[in-house]
Amino acid sequence: MRSRNVLTGVFLGAGSVAGTLLFRRRLARRRERVDVYFGDGSMVSLARPADADPLLRRARRILELAG
């Protein structure tokens, strides 16, 4: 009986951790961001407003123009 309770607790804990991870990942994906890839394989991801804002503005303009 006790081992069943422990097992249930473990499953609930693991489920909540997995749910939180998925939620955070989805939230991060929804955030506006800029990912720049270079020829040498490096990548720069810009999410901070100070870095990303000028590029986000340009991209918004492109979306507007594209309709």
Added chain:
Amino acid sequence: MDAAAALARLREISSQVRSAVIFERGGKVIGSTFADEQRAKDVAGEAEALLTEAEGQRGAADGPAEFAQLEVALHGGSVFVVRDGDRLIAATTQPEPTVGLVFYDLKSSLRDLDTAPTPKKRAAPARRKPPTGAKKTDAKP
């Protein structure tokens, strides 16, 4: 394959791409999905400015590297710019696209263009060597 055919194929294989412009640095538009030529030029101009700013984001300590591709994810959709040689393609998609797939499709479109047979200039006819010896003549003595 010409630009119009490559773009038609792109729209056929990628349902996520809403619009696209193929252009060269300097703003020369090679082809686009827009009916309006001016709009295509404007999008190409903005895309070029976007990638110039993106290139500037690489830290000076990282050393110089060529731009390959970028994605700007917005709530209203995403903007992609992909480079292959001198050619670039800028595309817009729906929000939250399958990023890897879109990059692959855009790159394929640019490569389709590269494989297009370019009209070759006809080689100039080989010059005849001036005769060095005595001329043969049919005239009989």
